[in-house]
Amino acid sequence: MTSPAISVERLARSFGQTLALVDVSFEVPPGSVCALLGRNGAGKTTAVRILTTLLSADSGRAQVAGFDVFSQADKVRTRIGVTGQTATMDELLTGQENLDIVGRFCHLGAATSRLRANNLLRDFDLVDAKDRLVKKYSGGMKRRLDLAASLIAEPQVLFLDEPTTGLDPISRREMWAAIRSLVSRGTTVLLTTQYLDEADQLADTIVVIDRGLVVAQGTPEQLKSSIGRPHVRVTLPDLDTAALERVRSALGDLAEIHGLSVTMPASRGLATLSEVVAQLEGMGLPIYEVGLEHPSLDEVFSTVTGHSGGAGLTARSTEQDS
């Protein structure tokens, strides 16, 4: 039984009247990717800032790599890498010089620092730009350099606060690829995102935060199945009410008409789908498409954040005071 790489227990933090974190608990197993998912202002960044020793908490406990972030901050700092939302690379230094400064601050020694910097520049496709000043880098290159700097000390736990916010789609894909390759080397990653597809693409577990509270957590699949089972959708090419009604009655009591389609719960997944196809065969109806659909994380997100109840409302009303 391995201890968690990140362990957060009942963390709370307010800024004046604003409750940034009300009660947040979660654990991240070593070597996995956890996504903190939430809207702007949900408390994601506050949680990351506490876990990366930048901010104190009002109450609760937090451990990273087995050390308490409050009483053993120095030990935590030697084991983490952090890439925040704002660029942290010095615009007046070159890419290589930036990595060198971070390497020296991590007490790596000149030779190790240089070796790792070269490897990272290669991994992040920055070799050609290494001697250019960072102010001449594109947005995507700056993010990659920032990520490289976070990795130079080979951290056990990596924090990425909205790593792809503001990036164009291609840079975003490149960032995802970089994060995936890290995880394959065993690094634990905690990332925050407001993009559902990002959480779905990268995360092993997702913690949905809304107004300082954890409103749902689990694997992407668990979250999806907690909202609803997959269903079969039969779509007709045109609006033909009579045909739609024939399909609905053929499929039984659970089927419903939605626009041009008929849907029914697929309680046995693909088996249900093939039964539906078998039933429709020979009915002589103009079928456009038959398919199995899973609930999307979008539905999960709107469902869980729409049910966040009384404490969330308190947090929202106090935010207006500040």
Added chain:
Amino acid sequence: MVPAIRLPWGVVDIYTATLRYLKRGVRQPDVIFGSVLFPIIFVVLFGYVFGGSIKIPGGNYRSYLMPGLFSQAILFGSNSVAVGIATDMSEGVIDRFKTLPIARSAIVVGRAVSSLVLGLPAMVVMILCALAVGWRPTGGLGNAGLAFGLYELYGFAMIWLGILVGLLARSAQAADVIISIPTFFLGFISNVFVDPANMPAWLRVFANWNPISALVTAARQLFGNSIGPPPPGVWSLDHPVVTTIGLAILIVAIAAPFCVRRYSRISH
């Protein structure tokens, strides 16, 4: 790591931070150019534009003026430090440094040391300017060296005050305003340009007890540019070297730990 190696790492961190600021410094030639140009303008403005109308009993005004202008340049050096550190604090890079296992003092100490080093070109240019307009230190090379040592020591103290203001200010613009006003008064209501003996009494008291006047008096004595004995009853002008050294050490001893603590607390 064993605790005994903690101190050396602290020194290494300060070295790294200093290196970073020095590299940044040399990549901003416009800032260096400005810091060199400003003193030249002052030498021309006060040495010739106003200096022609200012009579100094038994002396050459430009020789009298130069030790004052060196002091003023040292004093005004705190402005750019305050603005620079306030700008630094508003950038994400400080967050990164705080998540690294570095000594808490490294960034601010590195800033102070690098500012002192980056101020040297301006000082050299100013000395050359002063020599070009006829200023001559006649008190011997050793005393002249001691005078420049005083300038640098006092400059280091002013840099720490600049860092303090930069850390306390909410923005670079605020830092600029907060530091400019006192340095302006200290720089001009002093014996930098004229003998306070001719000022109204209430200004004369301020000018005489102004620590910049002590620094200027010390330098004039060491350079051999004095035009007479200091005014009676002003201890700081009777003991200008001791006053200057003591005050500079006091400022650093108070400001530096305060800056380190303040830096550790800043978070946005």
